[in-house]
Amino acid sequence: MGYIEPAPLLDKENPFEAMMSRFRVASQIxxxxxxxxxxxxxxxxxVIVSLPITMDDSSIKVxxxxxxxxSTILGPSKGGIRYDPHVNLDEVKALAAWMTWKCAVVDIPxxxxxxxxxxxxxxxxxxxxxxxTRAYTSAMIDIFGxxxxxxxxxxxxxxREMAWLMDxxxxxxxxxxxxxxxxxxxxxxxxxxxxEATGRGVMVSALTAMEKMKINPYKATCAVQGFGNVGxxxxxxxxxxxxxxxxxxxxxxAYYNEKGIDFEAAIKYRDANKGSLEGFGGAEKIKxxxxxxxxxxxxxxxxxxxxxxxxxxxxxxxxxxVEGANGPTSSKADSILNDKGIVVVPDILANAGGVTVSYxxxxxxxxxxxxxxxxxxRRSDRIMKDALNNVYKTSQEYKVSLRIAAYMVAIDxxxxxxxYRGGY
Ligand code: GLU
Numbered sequence: 001m002g003y004i005e006p007a008p009l010l011d012k013e014n015p016f017e018a019m020m021s022r023f024r025v026a027s028q029i030x031x032x033x034x035x036x037x038x039x040x041x042x043x044x045x046x047v048i049v050s051l052p053i054t055m056d057d058s059s060i061k062v063x064x065x066x067x068x069x070x071s072t073i074l075g076p077s078k079g080g081i082r083y084d085p086h087v088n089l090d091e092v093k094a095l096a097a098w099m100t101w102k103c104a105v106v107d108i109p110x111x112x113x114x115x116x117x118x119x120x121x122x123x124x125x126x127x128x129x130x131x132x133t134r135a136y137t138s139a140m141i142d143i144f145g146x147x148x149x150x151x152x153x154x155x156x157x158x159x160r161e162m163a164w165l166m167d168x169x170x171x172x173x174x175x176x177x178x179x180x181x182x183x184x185x186x187x188x189x190x191x192x193x194x195x196e197a198t199g200r201g202v203m204v205s206a207l208t209a210m211e212k213m214k215i216n217p218y219k220a221t222c223a224v225q226g227f228g229n230v231g232x233x234x235x236x237x238x239x240x241x242x243x244x245x246x247x248x249x250x251x252x253x254a255y256y257n258e259k260g261i262d263f264e265a266a267i268k269y270r271d272a273n274k275g276s277l278e279g280f281g282g283a284e285k286i287k288x289x290x291x292x293x294x295x296x297x298x299x300x301x302x303x304x305x306x307x308x309x310x311x312x313x314x315x316x317x318x319x320x321x322v323e324g325a326n327g328p329t330s331s332k333a334d335s336i337l338n339d340k341g342i343v344v345v346p347d348i349l350a351n352a353g354g355v356t357v358s359y360x361x362x363x364x365x366x367x368x369x370x371x372x373x374x375x376x377x378r379r380s381d382r383i384m385k386d387a388l389n390n391v392y393k394t395s396q397e398y399k400v401s402l403r404i405a406a407y408m409v410a411i412d413x414x415x416x417x418x419x420y421r422g423g424y
Contacts, residue, residue, distance in 0.1 A: 013330040015094035015305050021331040023097070026407035029398060036415050039423065043093055044077075044111075045069040049139040051117070053131050065136045067115040067143050070096035073418050076147050077113035078103060078355060080154025080183075081136075081161070083129075087116035091305070095154075098326050099355070102348040104410035106387045108359045113149050115140070121156045122275075133161050137168040144169060146179035146366070152358050153183040155304070158229070159195075163188050179365035182358035191361035193376035194354075198324065199233025199302075200377065201353015204384040205345045206234075206298055206322045207241060212392065213320060213343060218242040221296040223318070225249050226303030227270060227277055230324045230351065234300050236263045243298065247283075247291045250303075252276050254291040255283035292316060301328035308333050316342060323347040338401055346403035348410065349391055356380045 020041065027037050051063045066089055069077045079099035082092075092114050100112030117136055121129055143149050144165075153162060162184045169180045178189035186192065193200070210217055222243045224235040227250040239245045244260040250270075255261065255277060262282050269280050292299065292308060293315040301307055302324030308316065313329075313336035321337070321344045323329065329337070329344065337344055357380050364371055395405035 013306050013309070013332065014090055015327050016090045016097075018306070018327055018331045019094045019097050022334075022403060022407050023411070026404050026411055029400065029404065030408055030412055030415075032411065032415055036418060039418060040071070040411065040414060043068050043070045043096060044072060045143070046089065046093065047140065047143060048089065049136070051132060051135040051139060053128060053135060055128055056125050063117050063119050063132060065115070065117045065139060066092045067140050067149070068092045068096040068113060069143070069149055070112040070114075071100040071414065072111040072148075073414050073421065074100075074104060074111050075109040076111065076145075077149045078110035078152070078358065079113040079115070080152045081157050081165075082114070082116040082154040083119050083121045083132075083156030083161075084116065085118060085120045087118045092116045094305075095326055098348055100414060101407060101410035102352045102355055104413045105349050105391065105406050106352040106356050106383050107413070108356060108383075110150075110355070110359065113151075114154070115151055116154075126160075129161065130164050133164040134168045137165045138172070141169065141172055144180055146177060146362070150179070150358075150362060151181050152355070153229075155228070159183060159185040159190060162190075179362050182361040184361070189361070189365050191357055191364055191376055192371065192373040193380070194357045194361055195229065196233045196237070197357035197376075197380060198230045198351050198354030199235075200237055201356065201380065201384045202230065202234040202300060202302065202322055202324045202350055203237040203241060204353065204381050205350040205388055206238060206243075206300070206320065208385050208388045209320055209322065209343060209345050210298070215297055215319065220244070220298055221246050222298040222300065223247040223291050223294045223296045224300040224302055224324075225254075225291050225307065225328075226301070226325065227266070228302070230354075231300070231302035232263070232267055232270070234302055234322075234324050235261070236267070238298070238300070239263060246296060247286070247294055248277070249288055249291045250277045251288075252278035254286045254288050255280055256286045256291075256294070257283040294318075298322065300324050304328070306330050308337070310336060313337055314340075316340070318342065321345070323350045326351065334401065334403065344401065344403055345388070346406050349387055349402070349406045352387065353380055353384055356383050
């Protein structure tokens with residue numbers, strides 16, 4: 001009897017497969033031995049916990065929490081925690097592996113991990129989110145640690161959640177351990193520059209790539225998908241560097257203004273409107289996915305995974321895509337963009353500014369010292385520029401896309417380190 005293939009879910013791609021297909025290509029070009037390939041593709045540890053939480057109406061709801069440590073070959077594992085209704089093990093596994101490659105590309109001494117809780121923080125009270133965060137921390141007490149696994153914010157979490165995590169961990173250990181988590185509020189040992197770090201890294205990557213492509217930022221237009229921490233900072237900083245950011249979007253839709261969006265106004269509006277741009281008057285409302293195919297020079301997907309697909313890639317008009325989100329482009333779209341000559345600065349490089357400043361935060365916590373914002377920005381800008389130049393050089397040498405080159409740089413570093421350290 002013939003095997004019946006399950007019908008594909010439109011052209012949606014499983015994020016772990018999206019990561020693996022690039023990993024396979026880069027490993028082949030590098031000539032990676034099969035044994036090492038097998039080591040690097042398998043997550044070191046996958047933890048799933050059930051978290052029963054008393055809700056404000058006194059009912060008890062059970063949430064599912066995850067932490068996947070993909071690799072600790074380069075050092076303690078590092079990566080954010082996501083609160084979102086779509087969180088699932090496959091997504092967390094992919095995001096954990098991306099953290100390994102990301103830390104390796106920017107050459108910081110961390111492995112990769114990611115965590116998540118399947119929940120909708122938009123529909124929960126602060127008290128419910130606090131109890132959930134503390135329960136999750138307590139369940140992960142033997143996983144986390146400043147020398148083991150260091151969480152940080154991701155979609156749906158921020159400094160507030162990191163403060164609760166740090167406090168819960170510290171209580172169990174009987175002392176204040178601020179280096180267990182990054183992205184904390186400044187008063188708790190957070191680093192200056194951490195909030196804007198990912199968006200700033202996106203801006204630096206975009207400008208460095210534009211310089212190579214001879215695109216004048218003062219004559220360039222841009223569209224940014226996503227108006228959370230990464231998107232809003234990237235948009236603001238790019239416009240400060242001369243680009244006209246004509247469109248931004250969030251889950252309520254996309255907003256277009258040919259002359260450029262007024263960010264002060266948009267951010268103020270969003271903050272006063274429960275985090276949503278719905279009803280923002282400074283622009284014309286267009287369909288959410290229309291933003292991706294606008295006639296702009298630079299496109300910054302800074303929302304979520306799998307938004308540039310084989311279906312819409314043929315209609316993309318931007319010359320340069322800078323991936324603020326993790327995994328925004330499906331692997332099937334890669335070749336379409338390549339054939340069209342569109343340059344893509346991949347996620348594991350373009351959004352690495354966040355984890356880079358997380359690393360600085362951890363260093364400062366361990367030194368018991370505070371750096372000025374100027375030092376943080378100067379050092380992270382340098383790291384981002386060097387990483388881009390290094391990946392660019394590899395892409396020229398092997399005649400591959402920046403994405404495959406970034407994977408090659410990362411995999412090569414982790415594989416070499418693994419060989420020195422050895423296994424059993
Ligand atoms: N969640 C962010 C990322 O995907 C930051 C991770 C970190 O700072 O550890 O890169």
